[in-house]
Amino acid sequence: MIPIHGQPILTAAQMRAAEEAAAPTPDAMYALMERAGAGVAEAVRRLSAGAEALILCGPGNNGGDGYVAARILREQGHPVRLAAASEPKSDLARRARAGWDGPVERLADADPAPVLVDALFGTGLARSLDEGLTAPLHRLADAARLRLAVDLPSGVATDDGAVPSEPPRFDVTLALGALKPAHLLQPAARYMGELRLLDIGVPAPSRTRALARPTLPEPGPDSHKFTRGLVCVVSGEMPGAAELAATAAAHAGAGYVLLLGAEASAPHAIVRRPWSLEALSVRKPGAVVIGPGLGREDKSIWIPRLSSVLATPYPVVLDGDALRHLSNPHSFRGPTILTPHAGEFDHLFGLGQGSKIDRARAAAERSGATIVFKGADTVIASPHGDAIVAPEASAWLSTAGTGDVLAGACGAMLAAGLDPLAAAEAAVWLHGRAARRLGPAFLADDLAEGLSACR
Numbered sequence: 001m002i003p004i005h006g007q008p009i010l011t012a013a014q015m016r017a018a019e020e021a022a023a024p025t026p027d028a029m030y031a032l033m034e035r036a037g038a039g040v041a042e043a044v045r046r047l048s049a050g051a052e053a054l055i056l057c058g059p060g061n062n063g064g065d066g067y068v069a070a071r072i073l074r075e076q077g078h079p080v081r082l083a084a085a086s087e088p089k090s091d092l093a094r095r096a097r098a099g100w101d102g103p104v105e106r107l108a109d110a111d112p113a114p115v116l117v118d119a120l121f122g123t124g125l126a127r128s129l130d131e132g133l134t135a136p137l138h139r140l141a142d143a144a145r146l147r148l149a150v151d152l153p154s155g156v157a158t159d160d161g162a163v164p165s166e167p168p169r170f171d172v173t174l175a176l177g178a179l180k181p182a183h184l185l186q187p188a189a190r191y192m193g194e195l196r197l198l199d200i201g202v203p204a205p206s207r208t209r210a211l212a213r214p215t216l217p218e219p220g221p222d223s224h225k226f227t228r229g230l231v232c233v234v235s236g237e238m239p240g241a242a243e244l245a246a247t248a249a250a251h252a253g254a255g256y257v258l259l260l261g262a263e264a265s266a267p268h269a270i271v272r273r274p275w276s277l278e279a280l281s282v283r284k285p286g287a288v289v290i291g292p293g294l295g296r297e298d299k300s301i302w303i304p305r306l307s308s309v310l311a312t313p314y315p316v317v318l319d320g321d322a323l324r325h326l327s328n329p330h331s332f333r334g335p336t337i338l339t340p341h342a343g344e345f346d347h348l349f350g351l352g353q354g355s356k357i358d359r360a361r362a363a364a365e366r367s368g369a370t371i372v373f374k375g376a377d378t379v380i381a382s383p384h385g386d387a388i389v390a391p392e393a394s395a396w397l398s399t400a401g402t403g404d405v406l407a408g409a410c411g412a413m414l415a416a417g418l419d420p421l422a423a424a425e426a427a428v429w430l431h432g433r434a435a436r437r438l439g440p441a442f443l444a445d446d447l448a449e450g451l452s453a454c455r
């Protein structure tokens with residue numbers, strides 16, 4: 001069982017294609033199912049402390065994995081029962097079924113067991129499940145002490161994370177061969193529990209992957225405050241938000257933070273100057289952060305200020321109100337990161353088609369900017385077609401000011417010389433880690449200060 005960080009994410013069709021390329025004959029394909037089933041059996045053995053497992057098998061290859069796992073557990077003397085709603089329909093699943101010599105109970109009236117293994121449906125779910133399947137699944141899951149989903153909890157849509165039929169909440173989900181979008185995208189992601197990857201020997205290249213622990217830029221003996229990265233944060237109507245972004249940039253490792261348009265106050269390590277384009281340009285910032293608390297009321301001030309920042313050659317992070325002022329955000333010239341939440345994203349790019357990953361990728365390609373489409377399932381997409389999905393870090397991030405902190409962290413990473421995709425990934429990772437460390441009900445100020453301890 002492999003941790004998911006940095007692992008590739010494949011849609012159902014991409015996974016099928018990868019499996020077909022790796023296993024071009026029926027025997028080779030069946031060998032994959034054997035590996036999947038063996039991995040499920042091993043996980044059950046490790047996690048169940050010898051308790052009886054009940055494996056629910058569906059009609060397709062997800063069910064096939066379940067039959068293999070049941071056979072192996074039985075061979076190893078682990079107490080196991082199996083229930084199904086119908087006979088297998090695929091050739092592979094029939095072959096796996098033939099290897100199980102125990103009874104097959106009817107799903108509708110199967111007795112519960114302390115360990116429930118859901119091998120009803122995986123990537124082949126084609127429509128919502130009927131009551132005859134969901135009712136026993138929930139009944140048996142409610143009675144179990146440990147719930148394990150094979151590949152995906154039955155009822156979630158693989159490619160976009162929708163939930164056509166609400167599954168139970170699982171304790172563990174074993175992603176087979178590769179992660180799928182539903183493992184990380186909401187609302188499906190909340191049903192996964194601990195998510196682990198099972199290697200079944202299928203190379204799974206993808207331009208979409210899970211967030212990885214980044215290599216953060218470290219100062220060396222020759223570094224000084226300017227070479228470590230100069231971040232300029234532009235203040236506006238609500239200066240507290242820009243203060244948060246500036247504090248976050250400093251705690252994320254920037255060597256020099258200049259806050260323009262703000263009154264002098266603590267912390268004094270942040271240099272404050274009245275707004276002017278000259279003040280911004282004199283130090284040639286490695287990144288300009290504009291948007292947190294900028295203001296939407298007085299457009300005659302804020303739109304020209306935003307336009308003048310966008311006309312400079314400096315890398316830029318656009319957040320919050322700056323995104324509201326952009327009406328036609330096509331083709332940014334220099335390195336640019338946009339950090340919209342769902343409302344800002346819809347305002348900028350419309351509702352669009354496909355999953356959150358598809359939408360973020362299309363927006364990045366269209367705008368030329370790296371997009372950090374925020375949420376419990378933040379998606380980062382570059383204009384070159386790469387996408388990174390972050391697992392939910394902490395539900396407590398849904399509090400005022402955390403977006404300002406993220407924008408400041410993005411600025412620090414850009415100013416340290418990372419390209420926009422790497423900068424966004426590093427900032428999202430740092431932000432999530434700091435939030436997890438803080439636990440419940442923290443303030444955005446704590447989050448900004450907490451970034452330094454998480455580097």
Ligand SMILES: NC(=O)C1=CN([C@@H]2O[C@H](COP(=O)(O)OP(=O)(O)OC[C@H]3O[C@@H](n4cnc5c(N)ncnc54)[C@H](OP(=O)(O)O)[C@@H]3O)[C@@H](O)[C@H]2O)[C@@H](O)CC1
Binds near residue numbers: 122127152176
């Ligand atoms: N080599 C491989 O392929 C490997 C695959 N692996 C495993 O296979 C899984 C993918 O297998 P899969 O494609 O057979 O899909 P799966 O999720 O079992 O469901 C398809 C079946 O369900 C049925 N069905 C669908 N929706 C339904 C509904 N709402 N209500 C009722 N029925 C419904 C559908 O019927 P149909 O839509 O055709 O009428 C069909 O019979 C994958 O997640 C992984 O676990 C691993 O073993 C590694 C090797």
Ligand SMILES: [K+]
Binds near residue numbers: 118119120122152
């Ligand atoms: K399943």
